[in-house]
Ligand code: SAM
């Protein structure tokens with residue numbers, strides 16, 4: 001590769017989960033420290049970071065088509081006297097397929113795994129000298145220690161508290177791409193949350209692949225779990241809302257899990273929303289998935305959350321067409337859906353991932369069977385979401401204003417149950433991004449609600 005002038009502008013394109021969004025923000029902050037600024041809207045960036053997702057085949061394929069597009073755009077820019085962008089591939093595809101990317105895509109200068117991106121500045125120095133750089137090490141917590149203080153501004157913020165996974169569900173790449181489970185230290189998290197609130201955050205979403213497995217020691221040296229962390233965060237003045245995602249049912253049936261369930265009845269700032277994936281309603285499939293719970297144990301956990309917080313909104317993840325899944329087993333999944341009555345869900349066709357045990361299991365399901373099952377499941381889930389929204393009509397709740405709606409005359413925000421709520425800007429008391437607005441939920445749509453403003457709460 002030719003040596004090139006250091007980049008002045010960057011663009012980070014994050015795919016996949018919220019943890020990738022968090023990582024993307026942290027990479028942006030690192031680049032900011034070096035005086036590299038976001039490329040203005042509509043302009044090519046000198047450095048493009050593709051922050052990739054490896055969870056399903058389709059997500060992983062995107063990286064190569066994106067690299068192709070960038071090379072083409074770079075050639076056009078060069079023809080007009082501009083420059084080829086420096087391309088960096090980050091995230092889980094970088095971790096899983098780093099070598100292959102370097103072989104297949106000579107235009108890529110940097111490959112950096114999700115646990116190594118704190119070393120991005122050194123890698124940029126190498127790239128400026130015309131050398132290609134790869135770093136897919138997984139040093140536990142080193143990344144967080146090396147990152148600069150958070151700069152993120154805005155009313156909602158992600159905060160990664162736990163990373164990696166030791167569960168080894170047989171279909172999943174996360175334990176291989178994100179490494180072993182680690183919890184960030186309690187003090188660091190409180191400090192980061194305080195900085196986010198100082199910078200304007202009203203709501204913090206605690207993130208982890210298995211966020212409810214978070215464990216640490218509080219400031220008095222006592223062992224504590226996510227509930228303890230939430231109780232402490234709730235004491236931060238100015239922080240109005242706390243959420244967490246994603247939880248694993250296997251970590252709910254423990255003392256820490258029970259404390260978390262109880263926290264939903266004790267901490268006003270903890271929002272009435274739970275994302276608890278079940279994946280399948282069939283115990284045979286769950287065993288083959290190595291999920292460490294049954295349909296019944298999952299439903300019992302849901303019942304406990306509902307007892308602690310009767311209005312809690314429930315969300316989940318589903319995989320249809322896991323190897324060997326029969327029609328009867330799929331119908332067991334529909335039965336769980338009917339029993340839970342979800343507010344919002346994510347559902348996927350099973351995607352065989354190289355290196356995972358399920359990818360070589362007998363009984364791989366035909367794509368058309370998977371597509372048909374997914375359609376039936378998604379129809380049922382969409383009906384439930386709409387029903388949940390309809391049942392909210394007539395309630396008054398606080399909406400945290402996040403941005404202007406699709407129509408510039410509207411504000412858009414989230415209800416406590418994580419529903420999107422929009423209301424007219426010229427209606428009632430004036431509102432601004434970051435305001436907590438008291439709203440009457442007036443009209444339900446399938447994926448959002450129209451609200452009528454009651455009053456703007458004092459900041
Ligand atoms: N740790 C969380 C849990 O176990 O519930 C989920 C983390 S994973 C990043 C997000 C979701 O992707 C999973 O809940 C699952 O539904 C889906 N997923 C993971 N591997 C998949 C695969 N091979 N095919 C289809 N969906 C998959």
Ligand code: SF4
Nearest residue numbers: 165167168169172174
């Ligand atoms: Fe993947 Fe299972 Fe870990 Fe979730 S619990 S990240 S699905 S291995």
